[in-house]
Amino acid sequence: MAIVTISQKGKELEAQQAKQVADLLQLPYVPRRGLSLPNLQAQYEGEDVLILSKKGPKLYTGEGKAHEFHLSMAQLRIIAYDRGQCDHLIRALGNETVTSFLDCTAGLGSDSLLVSYARPDIKQLVALEGNPLLAYVTNYGCRHFVHKSEAVTMALRRIQVCAIRFESFLKQATTNSFDVVYFDPMFEVPVKESPQFLSLRGHVLATTMTEDILQEAKRVAKQRVIIKERPFSSVFQSWTPTYMEGGTYSNVAYGVYEI
Known part of the structure; x- marks a missing residue:
């Protein structure tokens, strides 16, 4: 313990x-x-x-x-986004209005922060973290970290961090309760990670995607389920996405499963 x-x-x-x-x-x-x-x-x-x-x-x-708590790679992605560069996760959200977003694998909160910043129209952004200690640190940062940009600070405040495994949360969630359900599971083949995350590898709860989890996510999602993985991942080979964002010139891809 x-x-x-x-x-x-x-x-x-x-x-x-x-x-x-x-x-x-x-x-x-x-x-x-x-x-x-x-x-x-x-x-x-x-x-x-x-x-x-x-x-x-x-x-x-x-x-x-x-x-x-630190903004980690989210800081660089926000800068790139502000410069007009394409972010594949934001593109994966699609062109529909998104008012609710469920991040099943919050970790350091980087993806949730980017989504909250780029899509301030999202009214409900819930980020789940199964490791209660990491969830506490990430939640503290979302509640207290002050950025020089008020827009970034406000984006952090919109994130609701919950210390719960996503398997449990999804089973309890109402059908069609979130527009988008998102997963960033531990990659099958690791890529170069930020130094901040290296000390957490092996301490973040690693859950393998399964057919049951994907089906539960599709039940909870109104519009789409997004999974971040390597382009050649067995996840995408086992369950073919509707389409992919990124991957051609990137180490990672976002598989989009439209409902």
Whole structure:
């Protein structure tokens, strides 16, 4: 089981906040007592550590630096989008009006942020993350991160992060409750990733796409289901999309399954 603690310089206020977060996540709170993160993690058999500090929460997995919320690749994609460059995910949304979007694999929140920024007409944008610690960090960023661009800040605020596995969420969801349902599962063949994500690989819940999951997603979606994968992925070979966005000159493709 993962644990919750505070930063080395954390005071009583941070300790109280950490205890509240531990109760919220139903995880044990562990006093820091000057221990380094590797030593603290070793005492708890390598479990992930959520650290509360004045600057916000961080997630330590034992690989690289502790992860804290950052715009990551979304920053570069937003800049490119503002310059008029094509973004294949935004094109995959189609030309219909989209008012609701379900991101089944939130992770760092990059895709949800780009969609929220590019399509501010979306009224309901729900992002699901099965790892409760990562969900907490991402949700904190969406609620508190302030960008120099007010439009980016507002795009973050429109994202509703939920700590739940998408399999469970989809089963409970009402038919046709979201215009678009989106998946970015762990690639079968990895591509070069941002340094920020490398420390999280193996700690983000990896779920293989199945026929049942795709059918549930189609039931929940009004317009389309979008899956991000490598162009040659077995996912696209097993279930042929209506059409693909990207892939020809890109390492990734977006398979669009129209309803």
